[in-house]
Amino acid sequence: MTNKQKSYIECGNKAINIAQNTDCLNDKIQELSLLTKSIENQELLVPVIGGFSSGKSSLINSFLGSEVLGIGITPQTAIATELRYSQDEKIEAIKDDDSIEIFDIKDLKKVEEKAQTYNHIKLYLNNQKLKEIDPIVLVDMPGFNAPIDTHNKAISRYMPSGVYFIALLSGVDEKTITKTYITELNGIHTRGKEFQLCISKTNLLPQRDIEQIKSYAKDTLEMEFGYSKDIELLDDNSGAKLEKILKDIDIESLFESIYKPHISMNLKEMESTINTTISALRYDKQDAINAIDELKNGISQIEIEKKKAIDNANSKYNDTNIEGIIGVVSSALSNNATTLAQSALNGGDIQSAINNIINSVLPSEIQKRLSGIQQNVIDNFKLSIGNIDMKASDIQTWADGLKEIVSGACFVANTLLNSDINKKSSSALVSSAIGIGGGALATQALAKIGFTINPIVGTILSAVFAILPGIFGKIADSKRLEAVKEQVRNEVIPSILSQIRPKLNEYFAKTTNEIINAISQEFTQKMSEKEDEIKNAQKEKELAISEVEDKISYLEDRRVEIQALIKNI
Known part of the structure; x- marks a missing residue:
């Protein structure tokens, strides 16, 4: 467990303790518990990617110190394989509907032979190397030239959820970074993820060839992505190099980017509740009535803004964003026109080439555009209540926290789910699509702002394939x-x-309205909660004056504790 992970768990437990002993914060206990559990169980997926037979399985076997993964498999039997530490060795084969079949570890080859039956597999090994890299989980990925269905399953699961990618380029079989390879790396880069390029099988090449391949690869990556890292050279015994790459990943900053916005928002909500309760305990009856009227007025303003936003959705949000996405896809296809033409002339797999190009840009573009819409809607709702006296409710601060979560690392592209995954339940969809947030926290984050899960990329690809x-x-x-x-x-x-x-027109028309309605509902709910806090505090005023003052003093002490937690996260 990382230092940041431990720190956030400790912070979460302290916040839970405060909420358990403070009546007005009792409603936060479950949310804080889910958040803390999510931090405790968080994994960091690190996929190893590359072409078929680029040495991915051999590299991982060298790292593990044993020949665990098969190295003679075909593209048809390739399947994404997550490697986890456990004293209880087993294989979990997960189907598209999230059902699980369990196998003995010695049956790995049999499972791989049925690869098309499963979405991915989890391999639990009693291996010290896996234990030492926790919470990192290595993933052996299918080759780029795996069948489209297998390739898209891997993209759907690991492009959003992978936190760092190790990319292998075979010095023997590939030698240069092709347009196809650049397209695959672009899918990582456009999602804001990092990767480490490694040239594999260098033990089979003369030194002069190795230097030429490395120099060309370095120039290409610098030109395409501004890549400045050194390129690792791998042979058939490079497990130690993989170990170093994994240990050099800054997992502390990853945890911070995932969880800090959520912890901060929860603590600020607690502080806001205490502020409201203290103010309400000091109100006279007319002050309380005025504050509640202000909140009701705010809810009315939100309804007005919601109607305006829905009426103007196409002109304000959808048209520009759709044309922007179309432009990016058009540019990606045009930039690969030579590759597509060569493939057509040589009888290549056009469908796979176009699939890879579209998948490298479309999911991240949809994610970026929807995130921008959500942030804009939050800002507009915030402005619509800007003239209302909110000093007792801190709605503005809360709205800023909501916006930060939208733009944060754990709010990732859900829209790249392909049509095969559409059979899942909504909770399973959330779990598979949310990425590095994962689990209960992911469900909580999505529920807060209504990010709709739709298999839009799969739907688009199906339509494209039909006309090819x-x-x-x-x-x-x-x-x-x-x-x-x-x-x-x-x-x-x-x-x-x-x-x-x-x-895209159909998708954005539906999704934008869902976003507007969900964020409107969240604002309304927050203001209604503030109204309840004032009413509950007024009931407390029926106590003796000395008891009310004691209550205020207690809340002020808890507020100081919460402010200290906010300062230290």
């Missing part, structure tokens, strides 16, 4: 690369975009 045979069938007679490139730009890309636009 017809489009590329028209250009099959052409044998010149430049002519095919022109057809890709002038016929193929516009046809693909024509399939994407209506799906």
Whole structure:
């Protein structure tokens, strides 16, 4: 367990103790308990990615010190495999509907032979190396050229949930970073994640070739991503290098980016409740009536802003964002026109190439645009109540905390779920899609702001795949690369975009309204809670004057404790 993890758990437990002993904070106990449990159980997934036969399994085996993972598997039998420490060794094979089949560790090969049956597997090993890297969980990923269904399952689960990626480039089989490889890395980069590039199988190459491959890779990555890290050279016994890469990951800052906004918001809500209660205990009857009237007026203002936001959703949010997304996808396809044309001429897998290009940009663009809409809606609701006297309720501070959570690291793209995952229950969808927030905290975060889970990327890809045979069938007679490139730009890309636009229109029209309604409801609920706090405090005034003063003194002491926790997170 990391220092930051321990610190946040301690902070959570102190906050729970304060809430348990303070009547006006009792409603926070369950939320704080869920948050603290989530921090305690948080894992950090680190996928190892690369082409088929790039040495991913061999590298992990070298790290483990034993030949655990199969290294002779085919793309069809490849499956994402999470490696976890446990004294009780076993395999959990997880299906698309989240049901689990349990196998003995010696049956790994049998499970891999049925790879298409499962979404991913969890391999529990009594291995000291895995214990030492906790809370990091290594993931052996299918190769880039795995079947589309397998590839998309892996992307859907690990692109949002992976916190750091280790990318292998085979010095023997690949030698250069191709456009396809850049597309895969771009999917990581556009999500704001880091990766470490490693050149594998260097023991099979002369030194001169190694230096050339490394130099070209370094120049390419610097130009594409501003990549400045050194490139690791791996042979068939590089487990120690993998161990160093893992230990160099700044997991303390990762935990901070995931949890600090949530802890801060919970503590500030507690402080706000105490402030309201203390003020209300000091109110006379007319003050209390005035404060409640202010809150009711605020709720009315929120309703007005909600209607205005819904009426203007298309012009204010949807049209611009949809065209922005279309533009990014169009640019990604155009930049890969040569690759697509070459694939068409050589009888390559066009569907996989287009799938990878769209998947590298579309999920992160949708995430970014929806996050921007949510932040804008929060700001507009906040402004709509700006002229109301909120000194007793701290609604403005609460709204800032909500906005910070929206833009925080644990609020990640949920929209890249493919159509196969649509069979899951809503809670399972949340769990698989939320990414590094995970578990109860993820459900809580989504519930707060109504981030709708929709398999939009899978729906779009299905529509695109349906038209591809017809489009590329028209250009099959052409044998010149430049002519095919022109057809890709002038016929193929516009046809693909024509399939994407209506799906995005439908999705944004639905999702934007859900966002507006959910955030409106959250503001209204928060103001109603403040009203209840004032009413409850007024009941306390029926006590003797000395008891009321004692109550205020107690709350002031608890407020000091909470402020100290806020200062130290």
